[in-house]
Amino acid sequence: MxxxxxxxxxxxxxxxxxxxxxxxxxxxxxxxxxxxxxxxxxxxxxxxxxxxxxxxxxxxxxxxxxxxxxxxxxxxxxxxxxxxxxxxxYGVIVGLKIEKQQIKMCLANLEGKILHKDHFTYVLKEKNQLSGVIIEKLESFIEQNVCASKVVGIGIATPGYVDQESNEVVYSPILKVDHGDLKPIGEHFNVPLLIDNDANVFALAEKWIGLGREYRNFIGVTVGAGVGAGIVIDNMLFQGTFGGAGELGHITIHQGDRLCYCGQRGCLELYASDAYLVNEAKRMVSIGVPTLLESLTPITPESVVTAAQRGDTYAQELLVKQGENLAIGIKNMVHLFNPEAVILGGEGLREEEFLLKGIKKELAVHFFVKHPRKLQFHTTEMGEDVWLIGACALVASHLFKVPIYK
Ligand SMILES: [Zn+2]
Structure with missing residues (x-):
């Protein structure tokens, strides 16, 4: 473009x-x-x-x-x-975060300050309706809040993987979309449209106005419905050949084990995502483990956290185990990229006590521990806004060619 x-x-x-x-x-x-x-x-x-x-x-x-x-x-x-x-x-950036059932949107200034925020739920009855739904809602959102001529670009964070050239969501199991064409959104508003996956957008937000400003090399890790990573090398987001680098959730941690939706077996996501918590919790209840989870049905990631916070040691151990599993994947990335820091975020970060206990325990040992320069570990300070800010960062990076994003 x-x-x-x-x-x-x-x-x-x-x-x-x-x-x-x-x-x-x-x-x-x-x-x-x-x-x-x-x-x-x-x-x-x-x-x-x-x-x-x-x-x-x-x-x-x-x-x-x-x-x-x-x-x-x-x-x-x-x-x-x-x-x-x-x-x-000088201008206004539109940021969007596409989720399974809802879309969050914001208007931000060119320095990443969110001016207005809103969200709406959606149900797609037919294929390729996503653009139309977004255009309709966005039009009134912009009209209500700013002069449309001030909008300089639209950035979108989406789960799944995105083709950077065609601006299409090539595949997203969470959205259940194959080749979701979002180009009409940019065409309708006649501004540049930039799309990237959640994990890359997360890393961009951290690099733009978050903890990532301090680091030349860092890995942004997201945990929730999926597990992903955005890799920043020499102040630039490393995207790989078509934008797929950092697919942390699908590295193998158990050879020949459970089948993942991606067709492989033993993917990290099976052991570190929200689904892991729910499946393990259900399994414990079904075999009669004396856990509070029995009374917290239907079992969700939130109910596991509730049980853990009420002192249920089984739920606590489950969260610690999830953290340990996640950290095995993070460590693999640490060994490959030797980053200065890892910054963690995502909706899976509902509580920090037990999940982080598992992560920190596992991250305490790795090949580089003897080096005086220690690997730093942080959780994001931007909360849920990180995705919208990152979506806006896509546009800002494009307009001003921030060194991080070619
Ligand atoms: Zn997989």
Missing amino acids: RVEEKSGMNLLRKGNKDLIKELNRSLVIDMVRLQGNLTRTEIAKKTGLGLSTITNIIDELIKDNLVSEIGTGDSRGGRKPVLLKFNGD
């Missing part, structure tokens, strides 16, 4: 006449956007560009309302330097 072809983009990435000028402009926007409160001299130093070039670019960006002056910095004698700030309210 060529940015120049889309409406609303002309001010963000101007003209093709002078490629170098455009690259310099992007470099300056990106620096002001991500580092903020910089002076013209500081930007010149950091970019290695001449002060007169920077001054010209900044004048233009101020004129276009993408950058504004915000008072003065410390003076070392002489005139106090003027600080510059990116204008995050």
Whole structure:
């Protein structure tokens, strides 16, 4: 997708006449956007560009309302330097999170600040209705809250895997969609549409405004209905050939064991997802284990957590075991990528005591433990908003070419 072809983009990435000028402009926007409160001299130093070039670019960006002056910095004698700030309210990004039965949506500014949020439930009666359903709801959501011309792009987080070229959900067992075409959404609103799977979007959100800002290399791990990972290497999301890298849920942890819906046996997801909790809990009840879960029917992941919090040791052990299983997969990734940190999130993170106990116990031992630089482990600080923020990050990364996302 060529940015120049889309409406609303002309001010963000101007003209093709002078490629170098455009690259310099992007470099300056990106620096002001991500580092903020910089002076013209500081930007010149950091970019290695001449002060007169920077001054010209900044004048233009101020004129276009993408950058504004915000008072003065410390003076070392002489005139106090003027600080510059990116204008995050220049445009509005639409973020969507597609779930099994509901769709969450938000409008955010260009710095990832959510301005409005909403959600709706949906039932698809026929194939390929998803785009139509989203367009209808999104239209009124935008109309109620902002001027439609301010929308600069739409980002979508979806389960399953996505073809980055065609913007299609190629396969999603959770959505029960094969080749779900979402392109009409971008065409309808005439803005760039960016789609990626939940785990990649999670990692992008963390890299943009979360804990991932601190790390050059980290793995974002999501747990819930599925298990996934987004891999950030050298500040860039590693996507693989068609966007499928980080399919953590389908690495084999038990050879020749239970059959997974993907056709393989012994996948991690069978031992670390919500379904694992429910199936194991049901199995315990069916064989007469004296657990509180017996009275908490129908058994759901939430009822396992409730039982654990009420002191049921079987439920507690089950959550610890889920954590240990998940950590076996995480450790495999640690050994392959040697990241600085692992950041965990997802709806499966309902309680942190027992699940994290299992994860931390297992992660305490790995091949690199003797190195003075210890692997850091975090849980996300963004809560459920992480998906919407990540969906918006897809768009921001596209518009400004953040180094993380090509
Ligand atoms: Zn599988």
